[in-house]
Amino acid sequence: MALKEAVRRKLDEFRPRTTRLAKEYGKVKIDEVTIEQCIGGARDIRCLVTDISYLDPQEGIRFRGKTIPETFAALPKAPGSEYPTVESFWYFLLTGEVPTQAQVDEVLVDWKKRQEVPGYVFDIIRAMPRDSHPMTMLSTGIGAMQRESKFAAYYTSGSFNKLGAWEYVYEDACDIVARIPVLAAFIYNLKYRDDAPLAIDPALDMGANFARMIGQGDEYMDVARMYFILHSDHESGNVSAHATHLVHSALSDPYLSYAAGLNGLAGPLHGRANQEVLDWTLKFQKKYCSNEEPTRELITKALWDTLNSGQVIPGYGHAVLRKTDPRYTSQREFCQKHLPGDPLFKLVSMIFEVAPGVLAEHGKTKNPWPNVDAQSGVIQWHYGVKEWDFYTVLFGVGRALGCMANLTWDRGLGYAIERPKSVTTSMLEKWAAEG
Ligand code: NMX
Numbered sequence: 373m374a375l376k377e378a379v380r381r382k383l384d385e386f387r388p389r390t391t392r393l394a395k396e397y398g399k400v401k402i403d404e405v406t407i408e409q410c411i412g413g414a415r416d417i418r419c420l421v422t423d424i425s426y427l428d429p430q431e432g433i434r435f436r437g438k439t440i441p442e443t444f445a446a447l448p449k450a451p452g453s454e455y456p457t458v459e460s461f462w463y464f465l466l467t468g469e470v471p472t473q474a475q476v477d478e479v480l481v482d483w484k485k486r487q488e489v490p491g492y493v494f495d496i497i498r499a500m501p502r503d504s505h506p507m508t509m510l511s512t513g514i515g516a517m518q519r520e521s522k523f524a525a526y527y528t529s530g531s532f533n534k535l536g537a538w539e540y541v542y543e544d545a546c547d548i549v550a551r552i553p554v555l556a557a558f559i560y561n562l563k564y565r566d567d568a569p570l571a572i573d574p575a576l577d578m579g580a581n582f583a584r585m586i587g588q589g590d591e592y593m594d595v596a597r598m599y600f601i602l603h604s605d606h607e608s609g610n611v612s613a614h615a616t617h618l619v620h621s622a623l624s625d626p627y628l629s630y631a632a633g634l635n636g637l638a639g640p641l642h643g644r645a646n647q648e649v650l651d652w653t654l655k656f657q658k659k660y661c662s663n664e665e666p667t668r669e670l671i672t673k674a675l676w677d678t679l680n681s682g683q684v685i686p687g688y689g690h691a692v693l694r695k696t697d698p699r700y701t702s703q704r705e706f707c708q709k710h711l712p713g714d715p716l717f718k719l720v721s722m723i724f725e726v727a728p729g730v731l732a733e734h735g736k737t738k739n740p741w742p743n744v745d746a747q748s749g750v751i752q753w754h755y756g757v758k759e760w761d762f763y764t765v766l767f768g769v770g771r772a773l774g775c776m777a778n779l780t781w782d783r784g785l786g787y788a789i790e791r792p793k794s795v796t797t798s799m800l801e802k803w804a805a806e807g
């Protein structure tokens with residue numbers, strides 16, 4: 373498999389760099405920690421390493437050094453499509469190299485071989501109450517599949533070798549990214565389509581096949597490709613990526629690790645914000661616009677009502693970004709091209725005109741600009757995926773790409789178990805008094 377060999381080559385190139393940094397420059401300081409950071413969620417403390425993506429507060433995300441437009445432009449596209457295949461993006465994330473069409477085709481064939489979700493996983497999800505949140509079903513499904521882990525089997529085989537362990541993480545990572553769209557589609561069909569059978573099309577790439585599996589037409593194929601790529605990775609400190617990395621650092625296998633990542637993604641301050649955005653927007657429509665068109669004044673009032681009731685404005689703000697999220701912009705451009713007249717898109721655009729000013733006046737958030745979640749739901753809604761409690765599952769399918777690429781590299785570079793040091797409040801008070 374060319375991809376695995378390319379990853380091996382890249383890891384062999386990188387390992388001496390990491391080893392040298394740790395051995396020769398291990399005591400060089402790259403940050404210091406304040407009490408504010410210690411109490412305030414470790415914000416901005418530089419203590420994680422990844423080469424898969426980097427988030428600049430002003431510019432936003434770069435995948436393997438490329439901005440979103442550069443990434444979309446560089447990678448091989450699906451036939452007749454404006455967007456690259458998820459398979460080509462996977463090759464790029466894992467290696468940092470733009471694949472040839474032949475290399476993409478090889479990934480496509482490989483994923484087809486790996487994509488079968490064992491029947492017992494479906495049985496377990498079927499046994500859950502039908503009104504369980506789809507993220508609970510997704511995380512349960514990934515956790516249940518843990519018995520398939522090649523890494524776990526290797527660990528208990530008696531011949532575990534630290535240097536070779538990444539190969540088994542790679543195998544699990546490829547299995548997970550190939551299977552998670554099938555699992556997600558199964559959950560969608562079970563909950564919202566009367567348990568419709570999965571119409572898997574072996575000829576199609578991942579994004580296109582996902583569209584087919586949830587009963588969508590051809591026009592949704594690029595939506596899926598774009599969505600999964602945009603949501604894949606956001607450097608390593610975000611909750612889902614960090615949780616996945618942390619759990620794997622104990623040598624828990626990729627299934628257990630990604631189930632943990634998904635549980636973090638399910639939080640309303642993280643991935644579930646996309647569900648909250650749609651919920652907020654539709655409630656706004658129902659409450660204020662049953663008889664009249666939305667206006668800036670009505671939106672301003674609704675935003676203040678939300679803030680005054682102690683809630684956050686979903687889809688706005690960010691822990692790192694200090695400008696409009698380029699993932700928001702990318703999806704907005706998609707909307708301007710494909711659904712300019714959609715009433716919900718118009719409303720979301722009007723919120724974009726008003727919310728930053730309201731949040732700035734409110735004066736709390738460090739970043740009043742929209743993030744990825746403010747724009748993603750309206751696209752799903754437009755194409756008929758109207759069950760908004762499913763939107764975080766879509767995020768979870770995309771985020772698997774970044775988390776699994778990272779785990780492969782974590783193991784390849786032999787990163788240590790993560791174990792930061794905690795202190796007590798009395799210690800902080802003592803250091804505060806000492807200045
Ligand atoms: N609406 C109202 N208040 C906000 C918002 C917002 N959108 N964003 C931040 N604040 C408040 C925040 O709650 C905090 O208040 P307090 O001091 O009372 O605790 C204050 O502003 C300072 O927070 P920041 O330092 O600006 O933001 P932080 O890094 O702590 O949190 C988020 C980042 C993303 C959790 C926060 O902006 C938020 O809750 N946004 C709304 C939820 C959302 O869209 N999440 C999705 C993020 C992207 N993703 O997909 O994960």
Ligand code: MLT
Binds near residue numbers: 605610642692743
């Ligand atoms: C993400 O994509 O993970 C979110 O934007 C949250 C983050 O980066 O902290």
